[in-house]
Structures are given as structure tokens and as C-alpha cells.
Amino acid sequence: MAGNWKMYKTPAETIAFFQKFRPLVAASEHCEVVICPPFTDLAAAVDAAQGTNIRIGAQNIGWAREGAFTGEISGPMIQAAGATHVVIGHSERRQYFGETDETVLKRTQAALEFGLTPIVCVGERLEQRESGNTEAVLVAQFQKGIGGLGAPLFARIVIAYEPVWAIGTGKTATPEIAADAHRVIRAQARAKFGKEAGDAIRILYGGSVKPDNTRSLMAQPEIDGVLVGGASLDPVSFASIVNF
């Protein structure tokens, strides 16, 4: 169960979140919990999550170890901050910041090289769904992106299916629509990396996940977890998603 805070919260707000959130998930051992705050909150979040099972992730990663890349944050920097995960290829990065399947692959390779678990996002836009191209989009994103990893590296990633039309819009994909898309992605994984690897890969659903729709989404065997934006900002709301 992963929370993506996007561009919200200061370090002080991060500490306040964890004070409320920690006791609410203290007994939650049925899943992994990851919170991905902005880079500037990573240290505060790691500190506030100490002694718990809550893991901390970044929201992007530079593909080089270091260098003249103004505005980028590298894997070793994220790791040194104490984070263990990183969201890569979120549709907001694809839409507004020029992220492509090729750069998603490079960032994913960097995350794996530096020992981080990538949560790699794929998903179609509204017009692509309406024109019947959902499957083609997902296949292309897979093949040009994470399909380029070697098999041992692929086994270490988490995939997030996030239909762009469902993100921040209040329009959740129905559990059936989400599961159909997950099957397309899993079929790609099986075709490329073999049945065992395809069966084992974890696929999260993201897009307007809320406390009241988590249970029906999680009831789909295809859906292994959720990636939550807006509803992860409030400790009570995210805790009730974790404890669905």
C-alpha cells in the first residue's frame, strides 16, 4: 500500500502526519506500507518512521550516479537519505515534464543499481481509452520501458497501473476495468520473462483510491496493492486504506 504525496507537505507537516499515522498502522502486518513524500521531506519521514515497518520512497530518481544534472537527485542521494523505494514514470511526470518510456527505463535501471525498489507507473490517457487503444498503449509502455530490463532486475520492480483519467479526478476505474488492464500487463511480463516471473510481479492500482473503494479493488486477485495520491495525505484516511 503506497502513498504518493506529490508536491504536498513540509518537513514539519511530515512529522505531524507520522505522529498520527504510526499508531493507526502499528498492528498492520498484512502488507508493506510505503510513503513517498517530496525529496525535501525524505529525511524527516525516514526519521519519523524509525522503528516501524513503514518504508519511505522518493518520487523520481536521476539516472546518473552524480554529475552536471541541475535539479536531479541521484540514487545514492536517495539511499543515503534512508529511502528504500522510488516512484518512476508517474503520468504527471510524463505529461508535464517530458518523461518518456526510454527515460523511465534509464531511471528504473539506476534505482535497481543503487538498491532501491522502483514503483514504475504505466497507464493510458482518456482519449486513448475512448479510442480503444488501452491495450496497445500498455503494451508499448511495457515494451519500450521496463520490458528492456534483464530478468533478474525485472523481478525486483513493482508496477503501478494508473489510468491517467482516474488520477485526481475522483473517477476510479472499476475493479473489473483495473483487473483487465493488470492482466494485459501481466501477460506482457509472462511473455517476456516467463510464467513464473509474470505471476510473481506485483501490480498496484492507482487513481482515486479512497477508503471506501479499496476493499472492492483489493478483492480482485489481479490487484496486489494500491498507489494512493490525494487520500494518502491524511493519516486517518491512508490508515483506513492500509487496514482495508
Ligand code: PGA
Ligand atoms: P490520486 O493519485 O489517488 O489522487 O488519484 C494517484 C496517483 O497519482 O498516484
